[in-house]
Amino acid sequence: MQTDTDTDTDTDTDTITGTSLTTDSISVARRRSAELEEQIRRDPGRFRVLTGDRPTGPLHLGHYFGTLRNRVRLQDAGVETFVLVADYQVLTDRDVAERQAEIVEELLLDYLAIGIDPERSTVFTHSAIPALNQLLLPFLSLVSVAELQRNPTVKDEIAHSRQSAVSGLMFTYPVHQAADILFCKANLVPVGQDQLPHLEVTRTVARRFDERYGPVFPVPDALLSEAPLLLGTDGTKMSKSRGNAISLSATADETAKLIKGAKTDAERRITYDPDHRPEVSSLVLLAALCEGGDPRAVAEEIGDGGAAALKRRVTEAVNTFMAPLRARRSDYAADRTYLRKVLHQGNERATAVAEATLTEVRQAMGTLY
Template identity: 75%
Template sequence: MTTILDTTPDDDELGLPAARRRSAALERQIHERPGRFRALTGDRPTGRLHLGHYFGTLHNRVRLQNLGVDMMVLIADYQVLTDRDVADRLAEHVEDLTLDYLAVGIDPDRATVFTHSAVPALNQLLLPFLSLVSVSELGRNPTVKDEIAHSRQSAVSGLMFTYPVHQAADILFCKAGLVPVGQDQLPHLEVARTVARRFNSRYGPVFPEPEALLSAAPLLLGTDGGKMSKSRGNAITLAATADETARMIRGAKTDADRDITYDPAARPEVSSLVLLAALCLNRDPHEVAGEIGGRGAAGLKGLVTDAVNDRFAPIRARRAELAQDRAHIRRVLRDGNEWANAIADDTLKEVREAMKAFY
């Protein structure tokens, strides 16, 4: 599916303001003709998804799916190896990720859920794509530099270094015109756009240049006040029970001021909890903070606990039901992998023909 976007001449300028303008224009076009778009999104299977994932990306994926966008949802199992020596419990994590997707409303009849390792033609695209990007360009990628700085490995692997080009293959194999991202992921998407542009210039038109659909995702902190992360044990997972949720929130970091206000700059930990309650209640965080007033951290945490448990009770019930039928999870993956392979095979054929490497 090749999507032709309505763009202006300055759309190729790099920068957040330009990306925001393009994203706003894309949203209007999606609402007018959602069926013309294909989007690629996904996650690495390194553990169960949490509330930050839900409000950051999952909720938006379901929204786009329900609008009628063709959603390709990648479980990036190969990319688990970018920052660790061993992919522990990989099969379990892949199934858990699929469970989370289905529980929040990803519909396998309207979205394709697939895994990296099951689509050989996708990964084969990495080879010609690497020839289009210089080593210095990869080294300058800010996301790669950050990942390398926080890597668990004693030495950086080649896979880590080529991570952005592998992501370009993820996006371009299915000719996705949309990639829902946060602004911190724009450098990765720019690599995909560069690869598409250079391939088309060198070999002929095959790939559309994918566009960023910027997320207005709110920033939720972990219960320790740091970045919410699966690996840091500071996140409430979608699979958590009501009691586990209450225990995590009771232990969340706040401050000594009893008057609850929403001020993310001055009071980040308190404001993150207020925001979480507001998101669950579909209310303005300032109103939620005002309602709590002088009831202090205990009042805040009680409200957040009730709001989270009420909002996610149906999702947790659905997840528990789906978990009883692991064969269904495997069918979803098998069907998704089959469709992704058909797309990837067609794209690789086009690439080989364009490169005159079809013998």
């Protein structure tokens, strides 16, 4: 595996951004992502991806169309893929991690149901990989308190924290994520544009370590994804905790009930206008994504049918799309021993990679006694 760091997104700057993203920086990231997609098409074996989720609740269709299907695409293209179940990071914004084992198992069921192949992708948990977490210590020495304080990722997590006081783990969250990415020397990280500042922490840590101790880490690139804007059924942001999302584990009846209660508006004619009719447009988009069509065409076909016709169309589209996924999920759920085997094998592979990287780090730092 090789990394490609000789690009216009790599500069001599040695700072961690603490400001809002600029239009120019987003444009640069988009151009770079287009280049990366072409390189993936030509030679997927040169890339290694790190991606994952915090096990805080059921994954839903917003997750699927936003990130999960892209992981499967990259895996199927031949990109080496590491999928992290970030169980330690659950503690960044809550005092305890409740029902953790159950939620991790459900998360794994979702991964398998959507097409994550444990023979081609390494699925693992934070807490099972000591060498990964040990990288946090030297990495913390490479960033200042001031940089962490002004980092937008930290600010956002603190603003949405469920804890009575900010923990040390919350404060070091971006550096822990740098360890997640760099332990396996991932050179590609699929992100949305709002996550670019977070990835810049990892890129800075990789540069500073190599400058101080010698070359060990690639400087990972962001692969920007065009995640569709799907609102929850109440018209607000789709969220695990708000009960406004169609989870990947939902039955056909549960899905129909959620869609029936979805918020729309008073205008009868259905149009696709995300700026002025966000709730209706989100439902139209969901139907289009499930059908593989264009949202404007879907809206035109429904026309004057109103909200009732729209909801019928969405319900049919979602349940048809979800049927094979539900069947696979049910099959995997019947063999819990297999689930534990998948996670055990993934943890073993990730441990071997993390220990090899940690040995390189200790050798570079002169602490391999």
